[in-house]
Structure formats: C-alpha cells, structure tokens
Amino acid sequence: MALKGNLRDFSVVQIFNLVNLAHKTGTLTLEGPNVAAWVSFREGKLIHAQLGNEDGTLLGVLTKSSKVRPEQSKLIKKHAADKSDKELGLLLINAGYLSQQDILASIQHYVLEVVYRLFSWIDGFFRFDNDVLPPDDHITIRLDLENVIIEGSRRIKEVEALADEIPNLDMALTFVERPGANIRNVHLNTMEWKVVSYINPKNSIRQIARANKMSEVEIRKIVYALLEAGLVEVVRPEGMPLPSQAASFKPVDEKQRATLVNRLIDRIRSL
Amino acid sequence: MQTVKMVVTGPFNSGKTEFIKSVSEIDVVSTERKISSEAERVKETTTVAMDFGRITVDDELVLYLFGTPGQKRFDFMWEILSEGMLGFIVMVDSARPETFREARGILQTFRAYAPTPYVVAANKQDMEDSWEIEDLRIALKLDGRVKMLPCVATKRDTVKNVLLELLYSILEEMGEKKK
Structure with missing residues (x-):
C-alpha cells in the first residue's frame, strides 16, 4: 500500500522522519505546483534525488560542481554519450581525471541541494512507493537522514x-x-x-x-x-501544577480501583 | 451507585460517536447538529457539545463513555470532560493524514490535563487508503510503549478490544494486571 497525502497536512520533514524511523526502502514522489521531484531511500538512508527535468546525470552534476569544465563536458558527451553514469565514473577515475571521492562528494552535494529545496514545499501531493529504486546504472549515495532532517528544518x-x-x-x-x-x-x-x-x-x-x-x-x-x-x-515539566479541574479529581483507593477495573473488564468482555 | 468515566477524543470525523454507539446500552445521547463551516463539511452533522453512552456493570457500578466535540471551536469542553476520567482513548482516522497533526495535539493536550492511562485507536482500518499501524505510530510520534490498536468503530469487537486494552493499561499502571 502506497503512503500518500497532501504536503500541507504532512510535511516533507515529517515524511523524511517516517522514512528514517521505519527504515523504509522506496521512492518518494513529490508533486509541487509546477514541478515534480523523486527522492529514493534504501533502509531509511537517502540515496538519490531528482528534481523535474534538471540534469541529474553524473556529467551534469560534475559540470555544476565545476569538477568538469564546460568544454570538457562537451568532449565527454561526444565520446562517451552511450556510457551509463557508473561506466562514465569508472572511466574518469581510471583516466586519473577525478577520484572516487570527488565523484561521490559531487553527487552528495547535488542530492542534498535538491532535498533542501524540497523542504520549502508546503503545497502539493506526495506518494511513497515501497521498493521502487533508481535504475542500477545510477550512482547512489548513502546518507543518514537525521542530519538531513535537522538541516532541512533549519531552513523552514x-x-x-x-x-x-x-x-x-x-x-x-x-x-x-x-x-x-x-x-x-x-x-x-x-x-x-x-x-x-x-x-x-x-x-x-x-x-x-x-x-x-x-x-x-x-x-x-x-x-x-x-x-x-x-x-x-x-x-509535562516536573512539578507543574495540574489544571484546577484535573487537580480536583480524587483518586480512588488503589485496592478499590483494581477491583473496579477488573469488574469493568469482565463486563466489557461479556458484551 | 458508583459511576466512572472514560473519554473518547480525537479530531473531527475520526469516528468517536460511532465508537460509543457500538458498545453503549442506551441510544447515545448526542448533540449533533448540521455543520455550518464549509471547511468542515466532510459529513452532514457533528457533535457540538458532547455525547455519551453507558455501560452498566452491575447494580453498583456504571461506566460512562464521553465523546469530545469534534470541531476546534469547542476545545474549551475538553478540560471539563477530562476531569475525573479513568483513562482516555484517542481516535485517529487512519485514512486522513491531514488530521494526524491535530490528533497529536489533542493527545498532548489531554495528557497535560490529566496524566491518566490512554490508548490510541487507529480507526477506519477497513478503508483502502488507511495507513498501517506502525506508519501511524511514527506519524503521531508515539513511543513504542503506547498501545496503538486497529479499530473499525462500527464493529463492536474492535471497539471492545480498544476498551479492554485501555483497562489493562490502567491495571498495568497499578502493577496488577488481569488478563
């Protein structure tokens, strides 16, 4: 059963919290007023995010983060257009252009920027599809959600x-x-x-x-x-006085109370 | 004659009146009125003051079930209703996530009024869009120790189970459980 609802009633932060605590695996689809976004999780960890038609491919991400210059990007596109993200990543590492750390850090930065933008969405619909994940040829990361939630909340x-x-x-x-x-x-x-x-x-x-x-x-x-x-x-703070009405409640004697509750149990069982 | 009271609370249209109707031996004394607010026109009528049902235990003991008003403008009734209650039940409409935040607020308010035992009834579990119990627990930020029980308010057996679990909780709190 897909979790679905309205962001006005159940915020992005709350959905992330649910995913985190329930260790969910799957993809969250958010439909904002003009654009949609997809965020994927594996066992409660953030692994991937995509906003609308933005170029979230490895090459697009590396260009945005200035790890690859625009002219280099054009060349790579020309010679490695048929490569998947994982293949391209390996190619760049083996050629000594970038380290694995460079690539993962760029992807992490991109994913977080997408996610932090989503925290400001207060209108729209959401749906969480269990076990739906990005294609295998995408490079995914693995980020704890607690820090993401805290940073996202800072931005609210x-x-x-x-x-x-x-x-x-x-x-x-x-x-x-x-x-x-x-x-x-x-x-x-x-x-x-x-x-x-x-x-x-x-x-x-x-x-x-x-x-x-x-x-x-x-x-x-x-x-x-x-x-x-x-x-x-x-x-409730220790020592905080109860409201006047609640304070006027006179508790029944403990022994008498247990008997009374047991009589209630017997009666309700017999209904 | 001794009378004891339990309170059934929860957001608007969470099923409080139906819950009480399912087990009350009298026709529920209800003060339902046509709804005037467009925003709250999910159903035709709502409880404007309080409603109550009765379960007679024996010649000396009667249990009253009080339902709180569903609409926010009657919040002032809650504190009065919570006075002297044995415990309380928070009803949540499992299929309407837009009400979860309000349910959490009501729960916190009642806990502040009277630190008595309580359980949460995840109502409308028979609906296609209902959230699963453990997802609801997280959405409501409920500790694992809080009893969260599946419920269909129109089905007496599930209502009985909720009431019994609340009574067990009361006994547990007293350190004397009877099962």
Whole structure:
C-alpha cells in the first residue's frame, strides 16, 4: 500500500522522519505546483534525488560542481554519450581525471541541494512507493537522514507552522529512549548544543530559551528540529501544577480501583 | 451507585460517536447538529457539545463513555470532560493524514490535563487508503510503549478490544494486571 497525502497536512520533514524511523526502502514522489521531484531511500538512508527535468546525470552534476569544465563536458558527451553514469565514473577515475571521492562528494552535494529545496514545499501531493529504486546504472549515495532532517528544518521559515507544532513553551523536553538514537552522532550547531545541554524534564522550553537568550522563534526552530529528528519528546515539566479541574479529581483507593477495573473488564468482555 | 468515566477524543470525523454507539446500552445521547463551516463539511452533522453512552456493570457500578466535540471551536469542553476520567482513548482516522497533526495535539493536550492511562485507536482500518499501524505510530510520534490498536468503530469487537486494552493499561499502571 502506497503512503500518500497532501504536503500541507504532512510535511516533507515529517515524511523524511517516517522514512528514517521505519527504515523504509522506496521512492518518494513529490508533486509541487509546477514541478515534480523523486527522492529514493534504501533502509531509511537517502540515496538519490531528482528534481523535474534538471540534469541529474553524473556529467551534469560534475559540470555544476565545476569538477568538469564546460568544454570538457562537451568532449565527454561526444565520446562517451552511450556510457551509463557508473561506466562514465569508472572511466574518469581510471583516466586519473577525478577520484572516487570527488565523484561521490559531487553527487552528495547535488542530492542534498535538491532535498533542501524540497523542504520549502508546503503545497502539493506526495506518494511513497515501497521498493521502487533508481535504475542500477545510477550512482547512489548513502546518507543518514537525521542530519538531513535537522538541516532541512533549519531552513523552514514558516514561523506560524512552528508555533503550530510547538504551541506550548511551558512544556519540557526529554531525550527519547530509542535504540539507535544517539545525540553524539548528530551534527548540531553551537546554539543547538546549548539547548541540548539544558534538556531535562525540570526545565520548560521557555526557561531553556531564557537561559540561552533566545527568542520564541529561535527556540521553536531548534526544538522542532530535535523533535523531527526523533531525538527528544515533549513532556509535562516536573512539578507543574495540574489544571484546577484535573487537580480536583480524587483518586480512588488503589485496592478499590483494581477491583473496579477488573469488574469493568469482565463486563466489557461479556458484551 | 458508583459511576466512572472514560473519554473518547480525537479530531473531527475520526469516528468517536460511532465508537460509543457500538458498545453503549442506551441510544447515545448526542448533540449533533448540521455543520455550518464549509471547511468542515466532510459529513452532514457533528457533535457540538458532547455525547455519551453507558455501560452498566452491575447494580453498583456504571461506566460512562464521553465523546469530545469534534470541531476546534469547542476545545474549551475538553478540560471539563477530562476531569475525573479513568483513562482516555484517542481516535485517529487512519485514512486522513491531514488530521494526524491535530490528533497529536489533542493527545498532548489531554495528557497535560490529566496524566491518566490512554490508548490510541487507529480507526477506519477497513478503508483502502488507511495507513498501517506502525506508519501511524511514527506519524503521531508515539513511543513504542503506547498501545496503538486497529479499530473499525462500527464493529463492536474492535471497539471492545480498544476498551479492554485501555483497562489493562490502567491495571498495568497499578502493577496488577488481569488478563
């Protein structure tokens, strides 16, 4: 079953987060207002991206990154037009023009630039097709999505959307207990590390912002990035008083409560 | 006579009223009205104040199921409804990803009102476009410990299962599980 929906309701960052956490393999198709894009993943890692009709071939990417000069590009096109990306890459390495590292770095740069542009898409449709991957002759990379998500989130400018995501700055944050989530492996900037150092169920987000002299927008951006990367979650701060109505609830005696719940279980089973 | 309360919450049109109807022994006391907002005209009527159903356990104990209003302008009712509840159920329409963000917000709000046990019911699992449970869990950012249960609100068996799992969660929290 293909995952599909509207970007207005489920953002690109959220889709990436889902792909990351579910270790999905397949291709995400995004249909923006004027152009489509395709992003492929293998086991939750970013491997390939293509935006509309842009020249995403190896030669196009190397020309864009100035690894190949335009006149060289013309010559290669003339003499190696029938070569696949992988064949062309090998040819360039064996001829001593470029190293494997040069090629992979150029492709990585191109893929990330495409992906970061997609993060600003807030309108359009998406569909994720499981197990659909780029053709074998394409050169793919393998990038962890946590850092991509964090960088993409840095670029989100919609302050209203951030306020929608984190409406209450009086809540606290705690680190997620999830296998594989390790804050040490994530590239954070100085401000993000400052926020991370204060994360504790005793500190509200507002208090963390005050301690770091950050505006509400700045703290929301950082918290949003950490939330979307699945590193932290929002919790009720320790010692925060309950709302008056909830506080007036008088808990039933523990022994009596267990009996009561067991009676409810028996009754519902009998329905 | 002792009465206890559970709250069924979730976004507009997630299936709260149907859920309660499936197990209530009385006709659900509903306050549905014709929908006035074009944006929310997915169905003809919605719950404007609250609705409730009843399950009588015995002569001394009655369980009430309260459904929260579906439209945002009745948010103020949530805190009142959450007062004294035994636990709560968050209904999610598995086939409408545009409502997932709102469902997450409702869940966080209820958790803040009362730190009682809760489960999430992934409703409309019989629909072709419904998201799978584990995909929904990620979309809703739910911890692996939170019970996320498949549900079709019009089918009593799945509704019973959701209610039972919530009750088991309450027992688990008390450290005394009965299964």
